[in-house]
Amino acid sequence: MKLWGGRFAGGPAEAMAALSASTHFDWRLAPYDIAGSRAHARVLRRAGLLDDGELDAMLAALDRLAKDVESGQFTPTVADEDVHTALERGLLERAGDELGGKLRAGRSRNDQVATLFRMWLRDAARRIASGTLDVVDALVDQAERHPEAVLPGRTHLQHAQPVLLAHHLLAHAQALLRDLGRLTDWDARTAESPYGSGALAGSSLGLDPDAVAHELGFVSSVDNSIDGTASRDFAAEFGFALAMLGVNLSRLAEEVIIWNTAEFSYVTLDDAWATGSSIMPQKKNPDVAELTRGKAGRLVGNLTGLLATLKAQPLAYNRDLQEDKEPVFDSVEQLELLLPAIAGMVGTLTFHTGRLAELAPAGFTLATDVAEWLVRQGVPFRAAHEAAGECVRVAETRGAGLDELTDDELAAVHPALTPAVREVLTIEGSVSSRDARGGTAPQRVAEQRDRLVSRLAAV
Ligand code: ARG
Numbered sequence: 001m002k003l004w005g006g007r008f009a010g011g012p013a014e015a016m017a018a019l020s021a022s023t024h025f026d027w028r029l030a031p032y033d034i035a036g037s038r039a040h041a042r043v044l045r046r047a048g049l050l051d052d053g054e055l056d057a058m059l060a061a062l063d064r065l066a067k068d069v070e071s072g073q074f075t076p077t078v079a080d081e082d083v084h085t086a087l088e089r090g091l092l093e094r095a096g097d098e099l100g101g102k103l104r105a106g107r108s109r110n111d112q113v114a115t116l117f118r119m120w121l122r123d124a125a126r127r128i129a130s131g132t133l134d135v136v137d138a139l140v141d142q143a144e145r146h147p148e149a150v151l152p153g154r155t156h157l158q159h160a161q162p163v164l165l166a167h168h169l170l171a172h173a174q175a176l177l178r179d180l181g182r183l184t185d186w187d188a189r190t191a192e193s194p195y196g197s198g199a200l201a202g203s204s205l206g207l208d209p210d211a212v213a214h215e216l217g218f219v220s221s222v223d224n225s226i227d228g229t230a231s232r233d234f235a236a237e238f239g240f241a242l243a244m245l246g247v248n249l250s251r252l253a254e255e256v257i258i259w260n261t262a263e264f265s266y267v268t269l270d271d272a273w274a275t276g277s278s279i280m281p282q283k284k285n286p287d288v289a290e291l292t293r294g295k296a297g298r299l300v301g302n303l304t305g306l307l308a309t310l311k312a313q314p315l316a317y318n319r320d321l322q323e324d325k326e327p328v329f330d331s332v333e334q335l336e337l338l339l340p341a342i343a344g345m346v347g348t349l350t351f352h353t354g355r356l357a358e359l360a361p362a363g364f365t366l367a368t369d370v371a372e373w374l375v376r377q378g379v380p381f382r383a384a385h386e387a388a389g390e391c392v393r394v395a396e397t398r399g400a401g402l403d404e405l406t407d408d409e410l411a412a413v414h415p416a417l418t419p420a421v422r423e424v425l426t427i428e429g430s431v432s433s434r435d436a437r438g439g440t441a442p443q444r445v446a447e448q449r450d451r452l453v454s455r456l457a458a459v
Pocket of ligand 1: 026113319321323
């Protein structure tokens with residue numbers, strides 16, 4: 001069945017129909033399409049285009065159709081061009097041609113699909129947010145289980161300064177919290193319904209687009225019917241929010257992969273979240289983390305593909321826009337697979353806190369503490385930096401740690417370097433000295449955790 005046979009003498013070629021068909025991916029919009037049809041039937045009634053009896057019969061037929069779709073009794077056929085075509089066939093079969101044929105008045109697949117796509121994405125955003133919250137919870141939980149553990153913080157992947165493990169884990173949680181914020185912001189912009197825009201110019205039938213919008217859970221209808229049917233920046237922005245989430249998860253995953261190597265030995269993966277090798281019996285591989293890293297690339301590709309699809313399209317609707325859905329559907333599907341696995345992997349990591357503590361001072365990570373201690377004694381930072389650097393050179397030459405330099409060695413480097421400097425030459429001393437807001441001191445990290453948890457409660 002087609003929605004546009006009148007002006008054609010013949011049907012489409014087989015290859016034309018095959019190219020055109022989209023039910024293999026847009027069928028998931030069916031429940032939203034039916035919800036749209038119910039709302040549309042009600043505004044047709046209010047505009048006097050259906051009477052009460054017709055409205056009741058229409059709604060009853062739509063209910064039967066919804067049930068049959070849900071049970072799988074009604075499915076699209078190869079002859080149905082898209083989800084809208086299939087469901088109109090389903091409606092005609094249930095309501096009869098006369099009544100069923102009245103529903104299409106004042107709407108177009110162009111405003112329908114733009115509306116249903118938004119609805120599907122808004123629901124998906126909630127599922128993605130909930131899966132992301134589980135990952136954040138797993139990070140916060142690990143942070144709470146290790147309030148005092150330290151590790152060498154890194155820049156350039158080199159040992160930089162000691163930090164609390166909880167501080168590091170919460171840094172990942174902060175990024176994910178922003179990803180959640182992006183979804184919320186996006187939702188506010190996407191809460192406008194294009195239904196009633198028609199093909200592009202709006203409706204002449206006295207229908208109320210706001211009534212439809214409210215029934216479908218939108219805040220309002222769109223201001224501009226051309227924009228309503230032509231714009232897909234909501235899809236691209238959503239694609240970006242998911243790609244960014246994927247990239248943030250990938251950075252966490254990359255660290256887990258490194259931490260899990262024999263050389264680092266920071267963590268052990270739980271058996272449930274690791275895989276083996278078909279040939280090397282000893283292997284225990286971090287596949288969850290690697291798939292996260294891999295799928296992040298796929299999410300980025302979905303976004304760039306969609307942007308490329310959009311970039312040269314004149315207003316309003318073009319059939320190119322049928323290509324807008326698969327990349328975003330795919331990003332959602334991939335994240336729905338990933339998020340529970342990452343939450344499981346992170347939540348069950350065993351951190352080797354003894355080894356982390358041993359490594360924390362390695363590579364002279366306390367050198368900055370020496371320099372800043374000197375600054376507190378009144379030494380200008382340039383000179384303090386030089387002196388601390390010289391301490392590193394002396395210690396390195398004789399294979400010692402900074403805390404093992406003798407009183408004489410310290411004094412020879414700089415007269416202000418008295419034995420009292422040793423108060424910052426412990427990991428605890430260093431970490432607790434960084435006590436400004438946002439710093440790694442245990443008290444500040446605990447406060448950060450509290451703020452984060454209260455912000456999570458508001459998501
Ligand atoms: N299936 C199309 C899409 O997903 C909607 C149909 C609009 N077709 C048309 N000829 N205007 O974009």
